[in-house]
Amino acid sequence: MPSTKPRSPAPLYEQIRQLIVAALAAGEWRPGDALPSEAALAARFGASAGTVRRALDELTAAHIVERRQGSGTFVSTHAAPRQQFRFLRLVADDETEGFTRELLGSRRLRASADVARALALRAAEPVIEVRRLLHRRGRPVVLDELWLAERHFKGLNAELLATHPGTLYALFETHFGVHMVRAQEQLRAVAATPDAARLLQVPPGEPLLSVERLAFTYGDRPMELRRGLYCTNADHYRNDLN
Template identity: 90%
Template sequence: MPPSKPRSPAPLYEQIRQLIVAALAAGEWRPGDALPSEAALAQRFGASPGTVRRAMDELAAEHIVERRQGSGTFVPTHAAPRQQFRFLRLVADDEAEGFTRELLGCRRLRASAEVARALGLRTSEPVIEVRRLLHRRGRPVVLDELWLAERHFEGLTAEVMARHPGTLYALFETRFGVHMVRAEEKLRAVAATPEAAQLLQVSPGEPLLSVERLAFTYGDRPVELRRGLYYTSSDHYRNELN
């Protein structure tokens, strides 16, 4: 179990924030669970309720915990309807329905130098590569390629993904105990290659939005590298700046 008393020179609220993150990473509270009250946490860490509240404020601002009015504080889960597409920012210009998924492939291979560097792996360490299409309005709008360290997702197969009705991040939570808490993205415009054009049903050379995402779990540990090509003729990519 993670230590229950702060032991570093950092401000006390930051020490408590780190201890709560360590407890989450160790699985003491699972996605969807309610956290103890601030009074209970204050007793656990030997701190004032105000100090614990500040630590919880920091965690809520980072989306590591979720406050629900009148209910308490919870560990967010990608299985919840409001969280399912938290990291997918392609928004319909009309009232189109959500996405359907088409799996193109799932295979085990050795990490390239680029993938290994992004995920903090040894070069040639085993990774799982997933390719899929996301459809909306009966046509493909996103071509996704993603890489995951096999050591964290051992047993992930096309059959496992086909049987899971929800999002990949919800599957990662429930089956592999890996919860994505934040992501970094790089966006740029690219021209559709012949292969991408065929899969997305566009002309070769047509402009697409390229989104490269590195997703992190607790402790700022990178666990997924994803590259997506977005067809945005009837959609836009939304970002909120706070």
């Protein structure tokens, strides 16, 4: 169990936030679990309830925990309906339909230099590559390619990917104990290659939105590199800025 006594010169609420994250990373509370009450956490960390509340406010803002009125504070989970597409910002112009998924394939291979660098892996370390299409209104709208370090996702295969009913991030939580808590994205405009055009059912050279995402678990450890090609003819990419 991580130390329960703050020791750094950072503000006390920040120290407590870090200790809660360390406990989450150690598996003390799993996604979907209820956290102890503010009074119990205050006693554990030797702080006031107000200081603990401030730490929980920070974790709530980062979507690491969520507060449910009348129920308490819970570890966020990608299995919850409101969290399922937290990192997918492609919004339908009519906002009436969700996504369906089509697995194109998965395979084990050695990490390329750029994948190894992004995921902080050893050179040529084994990774799992997954390719899939996301459909909306019966048409493909996103071509996804993603890479995961095999050592964190042993047993991930095409059958599991094809039969899991929820999102990939919910699958990672329930089967592999990996909870994605934040992501970095880089966006740019590209022209559809012949292969991408065929899969997305657009003309070669069609403008597409390229979105490269690096997703992290607790402790800012990179766990997934994803590169997506988004067709925005009838959809748009939305990012809410606070």
